[in-house]
Amino acid sequence: MRPDNQVTRREFIASTSMLLAASQLGMAQTTNREPDALALEGGVKAVPRALPRPKRWGEPELQQLSAAVKQDSLYYWRNQQTQLFTERFQAIYGHKYVQPCSSGSAALHIAVAAAGIAPGDEVITSGITDIGTVIGVLFQQAVPVFADLEPQTGCLDPADVARKITPRTKAIITVHLAGNPSRLAELKEIADQHKLILIEDCAQAWGARYRGQPISRVGQISCFSLQDSKHIGCGDGGVVTTSHEQFGPLLIKFGDKGTNRLNPKDSSTALGANYRITELQMAFAAAQITRLENIAAQRAKLGNLLTAELAGVPGILTHKVHPEDRCVYWFYLARLVPEKLRCDRATFVKALAAEGAPFSAGYISVPLYGLPMFQNHSFFAGRWPARECGLTQMDYTRVRCPETEAILKTCVRFGVNEAMTEDDIRAVAKAVRKVAKHYAA
Numbered sequence: 193m194r195p196d197n198q199v200t201r202r203e204f205i206a207s208t209s210m211l212l213a214a215s216q217l218g219m220a221q222t223t224n225r226e227p228d229a230l231a232l233e234g235g236v237k238a239v240p241r242a243l244p245r246p247k248r249w250g251e252p253e254l255q256q257l258s259a260a261v262k263q264d265s266l267y268y269w270r271n272q273q274t275q276l277f278t279e280r281f282q283a284i285y286g287h288k289y290v291q292p293c294s295s296g297s298a299a300l301h302i303a304v305a306a307a308g309i310a311p312g313d314e315v316i317t318s319g320i321t322d323i324g325t326v327i328g329v330l331f332q333q334a335v336p337v338f339a340d341l342e343p344q345t346g347c348l349d350p351a352d353v354a355r356k357i358t359p360r361t362k363a364i365i366t367v368h369l370a371g372n373p374s375r376l377a378e379l380k381e382i383a384d385q386h387k388l389i390l391i392e393d394c395a396q397a398w399g400a401r402y403r404g405q406p407i408s409r410v411g412q413i414s415c416f417s418l419q420d421s422k423h424i425g426c427g428d429g430g431v432v433t434t435s436h437e438q439f440g441p442l443l444i445k446f447g448d449k450g451t452n453r454l455n456p457k458d459s460s461t462a463l464g465a466n467y468r469i470t471e472l473q474m475a476f477a478a479a480q481i482t483r484l485e486n487i488a489a490q491r492a493k494l495g496n497l498l499t500a501e502l503a504g505v506p507g508i509l510t511h512k513v514h515p516e517d518r519c520v521y522w523f524y525l526a527r528l529v530p531e532k533l534r535c536d537r538a539t540f541v542k543a544l545a546a547e548g549a550p551f552s553a554g555y556i557s558v559p560l561y562g563l564p565m566f567q568n569h570s571f572f573a574g575r576w577p578a579r580e581c582g583l584t585q586m587d588y589t590r591v592r593c594p595e596t597e598a599i600l601k602t603c604v605r606f607g608v609n610e611a612m613t614e615d616d617i618r619a620v621a622k623a624v625r626k627v628a629k630h631y632a633a
């Protein structure tokens with residue numbers, strides 16, 4: 193090159209032909225014209241456009257928040273926004289008692305306390321869920337007992353629930369995992385036979401229907417989460433609900449520092465936390481709940497379409513939903529069948545991501561009983577009073593739920609959302625079929 197940074201003609205020709213050769217070489221490396229070639233190996237992506245994300249809030253939430261700001265109190269009890277949310281919730285779920293509270297975990301703690309679960313009592317539940325399902329059980333010094341799950345839903349297997357019942361069992365908490373109703377009729381029958389209280393954890397299942405009816409009506413007490421990632425939310429929040437007179441006033445009491453607001457003369461004291469919500473969250477949630485039916489219907493349609501499109505693909509177990517139920521797919525849960533594939537789960541998911549179909553490998557890393565605080569029985573400053581006082585002999589190091597563990601080792605999840613179209617889902621299914629075919633054993 194000349195000192196004045198001008199290139200000579202010869203230098204120009206040499207550099208441009210090198211660039212041309214390099215780009216041709218690059219083309220050869222990134223394009224594979226075989227019709228079934230994986231995008232990972234230079235093939236054409238199965239999903240042609242970036243999958244859309246929903247716009248989750250806007251004008252209705254702003255208007256409702258403005259209404260709250262014009263009020264002279266943001267305290268929840270018998271205030272306008274809480275009333276409005278409650279009416280809208282009741283219009284869907286039909287329960288007499290509705291106690292909005294600070295989170296889904298709070299709702300579940302209130303439910304367990306209202307159900308009268310005492311120290312040493314056993315509560316049967318699922319090992320694949322959020323820790324919030326059992327926080328309240330542990331705080332009441334009761335004992336979570338883990339029953340195994342059904343392979344293609346991840347919901348409680350009623351037969352194993354029945355096997356786990358002991359004279360100390362007082363309740364069952366069933367989790368409608370990923371928005372799919374669990375087998376409520378069988379669970380209620382078992383609960384009734386043994387005089388147990390059935391609590392529904394509906395945190396992931398806003399809008400789901402069991403045999404045509406909104407979930408929450410089979411169990412005696414039901415709990416919802418309004419945490420940010422749920423179908424509808426308000427940052428953080430929850431709802432606990434019942435139509436049973438025996439529990440209704442207790443939901444209020446245990447949600448609000450043990451005070452019976454319905455009956456000021458009630459002097460019986462109860463240790464209840466401050467799980468109150470505020471009018472600001474309720475304003476937001478009152479607007480959000482008007483979006484629920486569209487969100488639930490669209491997710492149900494798209495998730496079911498994905499199942500139909502994946503029918504019979506070797507190496508894939510689809511998300512199983514009872515034909516009379518509505519699953520609202522908080523996520524789509526599929527499983528890989530390792531014997532039928534020549535690759536591991538991480539490779540499968542990497543290949544899907546390259547196709548433009550973002551799946552996650554797994555869900556929670558271990559079943560709840562595998563968490564260190566369960567394995568070490570160290571819930572309270574390294575100790576577990578229920579066991580130290582001889583109220584339980586539970587040893588979580590010995591708990592085994594084979595199907596639960598297998599689900600976590602083989603599951604892959606897809607984040608279906610209401611902004612997607614049927615074409616998006618068909619493209620995602622095409623990606624799964626292509627990757628499964630490529631790695632078929």
Ligand SMILES: Cc1ncc(COP(=O)(O)O)c(C=O)c1O
Nearest residue numbers: 295296297322324325395417419
């Ligand atoms: C099944 C289930 N139960 C309970 C909870 C707890 O809800 P929150 O996060 O509102 O406390 C969650 C939240 O993710 C959940 O998914």
